[in-house]
Amino acid sequence: MALFMTAASVGLAATDVVGAAAVSDGQTLTIAGQSFRLHGIAVPEVGTVCRRQERPFDCGKVAASQLADLTAGATVRCVPIDHAATGRRLARCSVDGYDLAGGMVYTGWARADRGQTDRFNGTEAEARRAGRGLWAAGILRPPDWQ
Secondary structure (H helix, E strand, O other): OHHHHHHHHOOOOOOOEEEOOEEEEOOEEEEOOEEEEEOOEEOOOOOOEEEEOOEEEEHHHHHHHHHHHHHOOOOEEEEEEEEOOOOOEEEEEEEOOEEHHHHHHHHOOOEEOOOOOOOOHHHHHHHHHHOOHHHOOOOOOOOOOO
16 A cells, blocks of 8 residues: 555556565566566576686576666666566566666666567667677677577
């Protein structure tokens, strides 16, 4: 009830969920007991092994850490839009208007999920050119993951 009252008092739709987020992995977060998967991106699962300069590391864990950095100490707003095949709700989530899915693609720790939307294709291409995150030389070559 308090969450609804807070949302209503700042003019948000009743379906928006606002609050501190707990990160489960690079594309899943929980706010007020509700789990959301970021819409429009594909992220390696925790346990996915990538290599940089022939040294293995868990790129799924690094992706989760990136999402945790983007949400640390912030109030996150998620707008549910659909349900994924996994049963988790898909949502567009943001911090102060900054799209978290777009941020994950920009930093290179997620790629655009062309099966859901084309809105991050340009951002992914930029991250690839810049060699950020998963696109750094020698880390991996998609579709080695997902």
